[in-house]
Amino acid sequence: MTTLTLILKPVSQIKLDPGSVVTIPNVSWLEFESILEELGEKRSARITYSKGTLQIMVPLPEHEKPKELISDIVKTLLKAAGRRYESFGSTTFKREGIAGVEPDACFYIENYQIMVDRRQLQPDDPPPDLAIEIDVTSKTDLEVYEAIAVPEVWVYDNGKLTIYLLRDGRYVESDTSPNFPDIAIAQIIPPVVERAWQVGSYQALEEFETAIGERR
Numbered sequence: 749m750t751t752l753t754l755i756l757k758p759v760s761q762i763k764l765d766p767g768s769v770v771t772i773p774n775v776s777w778l779e780f781e782s783i784l785e786e787l788g789e790k791r792s793a794r795i796t797y798s799k800g801t802l803q804i805m806v807p808l809p810e811h812e813k814p815k816e817l818i819s820d821i822v823k824t825l826l827k828a829a830g831r832r833y834e835s836f837g838s839t840t841f842k843r844e845g846i847a848g849v850e851p852d853a854c855f856y857i858e859n860y861q862i863m864v865d866r867r868q869l870q871p872d873d874p875p876p877d878l879a880i881e882i883d884v885t886s887k888t889d890l891e892v893y894e895a896i897a898v899p900e901v902w903v904y905d906n907g908k909l910t911i912y913l914l915r916d917g918r919y920v921e922s923d924t925s926p927n928f929p930d931i932a933i934a935q936i937i938p939p940v941v942e943r944a945w946q947v948g949s950y951q952a953l954e955e956f957e958t959a960i961g962e963r964r
Contacts, residue, residue, distance in 0.1 A: 797848035847895035
């Protein structure tokens with residue numbers, strides 16, 4: 749008779765290649781919090797937690813370029829409009845006992861002033877006004893964002909940008925962004941990202957900034 753021996757290893761010892769996605773079911777909230785602490789903040793892996801399931805993803809370079817470029821586009825547009833903001837990158841946002849998510853990028857715009865001095869999130873802090881997700885190695889779970897109550901989420905997937913707005917606790921697709929009501933966000937961003945693959949992010953963003961300046 750063969751005896752199976754259960755071997756327990758810390759999650760931090762799991763070696764994942766870029767593009768890898770690991771899903772772990774039946775994870776309690778306390779286990780999720782422990783795993784977050786074990787993984788630490790200086791890591792390439794990103795996590796999502798919902799309904800007892802933990803997903804760990806390591807992004808590809810194909811994921812990073814659109815993330816950085818779209819973030820820079822948001823900053824360019826906000827600066828052009830004279831609007832202040834606080835960027836919180838891939839900060840872990842949680843609703844205790846229910847959900848946890850790390851956006852590819854996120855911004856406080858309406859609530860920026862509350863977050864100016866934040867080195868760590870406080871329990872009563874609002875969610876970011878805008879979260880950005882790049883779907884390459886995994887697909888965005890909108891239910892997690894519904895639990896966190898992020899008002900607006902952008903999902904960039906295979907050359908398409910979709911805007912989701914929170915309405916009565918559920919996301920609905922929108923043609924426009926309340927943060928940029930006079931700009932066709934879903935139409936202008938994909939060509940800039942594609943341009944970056946052709947000429948590089950610096951030139952693509954420079955061309956975008958010039959175009960925005962000419963519109964003013």
